Ligand SMILES: NC(=O)c1ccc[n+]([C@@H]2O[C@H](COP(=O)([O-])OP(=O)(O)OC[C@H]3O[C@@H](n4cnc5c(N)ncnc54)[C@H](O)[C@@H]3O)[C@@H](O)[C@H]2O)c1
């Protein structure tokens with residue numbers, strides 16, 4: 001199959017492109033390089049440009065008329081930044097996504113996989129969330145994702161477009177060959193920050209939020225290996241039509257998580273276990289827009305995609321540490 005991957009120069013887009021290739025499929029990457037590095041597109045069909053550039057989309061489909069589906073990963077993704085830059089987040093994640101979907105549908109390319117987020121779930125007393133559980137996005141970023149979910153429901157109901165909405169829990173680590181990975185210079189995600197501290201590139205790691213309603217007061221997340229997440233996309237592309245048929249609706253929501261909740265303090269202990277030495281920490285209040293947390297009920301992914309996570313937390317942390325050591329060679333910064 002041939003798959004258009006928007007945001008394919010990014011962290012998850014580049015790893016997913018590689019997983020598609022390993023499964024015998026062909027990714028076609030569209031990315032503006034707003035943040036994704038050009039190196040991450042090497043060896044692939046790559047179009048540099050914006051998802052809302054309709055002329056470019058027409059050219060891509062003209063040159064690749066056999067595109068079977070689109071994985072729409074391009075977005076701005078940093079929660080605290082979304083609080084400070086709402087215009088940028090709503091314009092890029094919502095308004096531009098609508099242009100993309102409208103043009104793809106007109107071009108006869110109606111299969112969309114959409115990258116959504118677990119951070120939009122409302123807090124549940126036991127933290128486990130199913131796709132049918134209530135949502136309550138707490139940041140502009142999460143609201144852009146929820147808005148797009150609602151748009152996709154309405155568009156799929158009214159038009160030929162069909163959507164599989166993948167709600168990612170927290171991907172960490174990278175592809176097995178360490179070719180691409182987490183690339184943000186000023187990391188904001190917990191595991192890259194912990195890895196940089198464990199590797200000695202940072203003096204200490206700051207725990208943001210120690211008085212939350214979790215078992216030890218720190219934020220709880222469901223961390224999954226990015227390579228497992230990439231393979232979930234391969235399954236979703238391959239099974240697209242059968243998922244939509246099984247759903248009995250023109251759209252489907254699927255949690256992509258492992259099913260284990262891990263607090264920040266537990267995560268730090270796991271990193272210390274993997275590196276075999278303590279990681280210095282300090283404490284601070286939660287970040288603006290921070291969610292308390294959730295972990296996935298991943299039964300639906302198992303049933304509809306025949307997918308479940310394979311890697312352990314320690315494997316995923318080891319992958320993140322290995323990439324943390326290597327990324328200076330690839331990107332030029334630690
Ligand atoms: N990383 C996570 O923890 C996480 C968790 C849940 C969901 N997601 C979602 O997964 C997707 C990929 O995230 P990621 O971590 O790989 O982020 P990333 O920033 O590495 O990748 C996003 C890519 O999109 C590109 N892009 C942004 N706006 C664009 C535009 N208008 N036109 C073309 N390209 C554009 C960027 O240059 C970048 O390469 C996003 O939609 C994100 O919301 C990520």
Ligand SMILES: O=c1ccn([C@@H]2O[C@H](COP(=O)(O)OP(=O)(O)O[C@H]3O[C@H](CO)[C@H](O)[C@H](O)[C@H]3O)[C@@H](O)[C@H]2O)c(=O)[nH]1
Pocket residue numbers: 077078079116117118119168169170188189190191193206207208209218219220221264286287290291
């Ligand atoms: O320096 C830090 C950074 C984070 N954390 C904590 O670590 C946990 C995870 O934080 P991340 O920023 O790594 O992940 P989030 O779940 O908050 O957010 C990320 O994953 C979400 C999916 O759940 C969104 O999609 C979003 O793109 C992405 O930023 C949170 O409890 C956070 O408070 C710290 O203790 N210290």
